[in-house]
Amino acid sequence: MKHNPGKSALHLCFLLLSFLTLQAEDFTYTLNVDQPAPYVKEPVILTLDLNQTNHDVVMLFNFDIRQSEDYTFQRLDIKETESYHDLKIHYVYLIYPLKSGDINITFDLTKKVTTDESLAYSFSGDRDNVKTLVTKNTPIDLPPLQLRVKPLPEGTLLVGDFALNYGIKKHQAKAYEPLPFQVTIKGKGYPPLLERVLPKEGNFTRFTEKPIVKSVATTGGTQSTVTYPMALSHSQSFTLPPIRLIAFDPQSEKSYTLDIPSQQFNIEQVESRHLVDTVDSPDIAKEDWSWLRTLSGYIVAFFAGYMTALSWRWTKKKREKEAHPLVQKIRNCKDEKALLQVLIAADNSEFTSSIEKLEDSLYGNGKISLNQVKQDVLEKII
Structure with a gap:
């Protein structure tokens, strides 16, 4: 078999790009993509695993992919396993590269460290008056993950x-x-x-x-x-x-x-007798404008039908929204954690911003109105 050292080196490079397991202070992280060399607009699944290694402290994380004109993305899932001082988080993202060539996927990661006493104090208030959790926040500089994006055939839509x-x-x-x-x-x-x-x-x-x-x-x-x-x-x-x-x-x-x-x-x-006047020298004030009335009538009929369709769709959408199984689940949520679990299980990209607000409230310093978040989510259903 003929050996091609260049091709082997390239294959090894792709493997290194698609799977990175690194040691950081107090934790390890593993980045993985299933497609290191996709086509433009081909789906790429990225996963990140964070594992706490310093078990002397309480640790929290805030993570997301940075916005870029080179790609679009959305979070598909987040799973958290939390035992005593041993946090494990698994993130799943869907990415679509938007241009060919080498592009870098960049990240924002913040490590938050606190103590058991501070955590207990933050939850010592009543449900509507949770006290602020004091954390020591450290931005983590994750290296970008590079994709080698292949161009599409000319004319592809x-x-x-x-x-x-x-x-x-x-x-x-x-x-x-x-x-x-x-x-x-x-x-x-x-x-x-x-x-x-x-x-x-x-x-x-x-x-x-x-x-x-x-x-x-x-x-x-x-x-x-x-x-x-x-x-x-x-x-x-x-x-x-x-x-x-x-x-x-x-x-x-x-x-x-x-x-x-x-x-x-x-x-x-339209019959010619409706368009041509039979009088040789008609009075200017009596010109036949029936064609204009005919055209106006069709236009009015079209837009009347269009508005009727819109009204029917709005009424149908309202009925569907009230009957949507998520509506009652969301209304029954009594706290942020219950609502967060419902939204993650729904697997809907429209809920991303609400999920992030709830995570920031539960694990960070964010303050939210639970009723307002519920209302925002309900407006996005259907």
Whole structure:
């Protein structure tokens, strides 16, 4: 077998990058990524384990990944095992690199040391008047973790394993009547959010709304369903050109396309007798503006239908929110720790800021209103 020393050295480098176990003062930490050389927008799972080694003190930690334009991230899980003076914490993050080349994932870690007496004193007040925990805080300079990000094939719009469905209710309409058109992209990968779905070609009128996004992030990646509600209209028959979206699957390392074939729309013309006056020399004040009233009527009808749909969706969303199983669980939480456990178990990225506030209140110096945190969380449900 032919030996390639360069390739072996590179493989060893990736292993070192993806798994770092280091000794710090009073604790050890292990950083691990499952993909040291991902493609742009390919999911990367990062884990951090913190293990207390100095058992003479009470130790707490605050940890997070730093914000960067080079990547996006969200915390998926945090598990804490706390025995007497022996703290162990396991963090799990989902990261999406946003550009190719070498990028550095950087961190913020603070070690907090206190005593049993100070900890007992901080909880000696009543539930609504917890006393401030006194800690000695030390910022820890963790070395950045480097990813070697591979570029995507030219023209790639979506990254992951997706399928596309589209719906067109009708292909015939009157002049200027809106033709509803809906596109849904569903699958696993970087959330399939596009600046536009409809092609620039074609002189028909386009009506678009913000996409409806449903995403759930897990250690296997992000499962998304994104729906694009639209409508088309024109005064005469027209053709919607074919739509082709280029996607790339990092698992198979192959490109594929999501296609919508060309669509023909037949528009019923307004009869000429409604547009042309039969009088040879009409009075200027009596010009026929019926076409404008017709157009205005269609526009008003379209927006009336649009507002009705919005009202129905708002009412439906309100009913769903009240019926959501998390609502009652959150309302039943009597303290910060109970609420923290419910939010972590929910595994919803929308709760990240609330989780951090609760952690800071329980393990740091933060002060919060439990009712306000509950209200913030309830507003984010559905």
